[in-house]
Amino acid sequence: MSVPSVTAEGFELLHLLRIRGRIAADQLGAEQAVVEALFDAELVRMTERGVILTSKGFQQHALHLDVDRAEIELDRFAATYDRFLRVNQPIKDVCAAWQARGTAVSDDDTFKALDALEGLFQRVRPSLSGAADIVPRFQSYVDHLAAALDRVAEGERKFLADPQSASFHTVWFECHEDYLLTLGRDRDSEEKELS
Known part of the structure; x- marks a missing residue:
């Protein structure tokens, strides 16, 4: 076709x-x-x-x-996704715990969440850069994740997990969805396999 x-x-x-x-x-x-x-x-x-x-x-x-x-090295790309998955749940847990605090979230809570996310991001950043070497659009995720963390560090806490902005959590979700689409995988099936 x-x-x-x-x-x-x-x-x-x-x-x-x-x-x-x-x-x-x-x-x-x-x-x-x-x-x-x-x-x-x-x-x-x-x-x-x-x-x-x-x-x-x-x-x-x-x-x-x-x-x-059909034009990308799917096995190599899938290997970067496997490394992404190793930090996926910890990142989701940090964001969920921070969001659960709601209006009671303190600066200390935000700094703890920021420190945790920065550490997790540094662990996965080489893999995301490797994904960008294979599928260039993935470089935008690296850039936007880093920018979101910078904004949080500058005091704009909404860039941690606000669903209406280019927050770390929002960009992470989009990156995950792009991985699934590019690899031809289904989120629901994957979650069943991981649970």
Whole structure:
């Protein structure tokens, strides 16, 4: 089956929408011509809550991802994912404990969570960089995770685990989803295997 024409920038936006589910129209981060081409091809549509993929968009994304997957060293990439998984649960635990404190979270709680996340991130950073050597878009996760930790260190605590911002937890979740999509794996099946 031939893959219909979508630019590299168009695929990047389709992929981001596939990972996030929806994006506010003013936060698409793509050139207007790229966005218009996706709307014209009926691959995306506007809703009250933002731009989402259409069923045709999901199909188009899957076709392009299959082509993308065929061109990468999946075994090498999967090895970086195995190392990602070793710190996945500890990172989720730190974020969940911090979020559970709600409005009672103190500066001390935040610094403890930040220290824990920085240590875990340093453990996994070489693997994420290795993933970026194979699939270049993964470099953005390395950069955004580091930036989120910097923002927390500067006193912007929402960048630890706020779901509405580019927080460490949000970017980590997106990175995990990208790994699963790129490897052709399913989150629910994986969680059953790990439990």
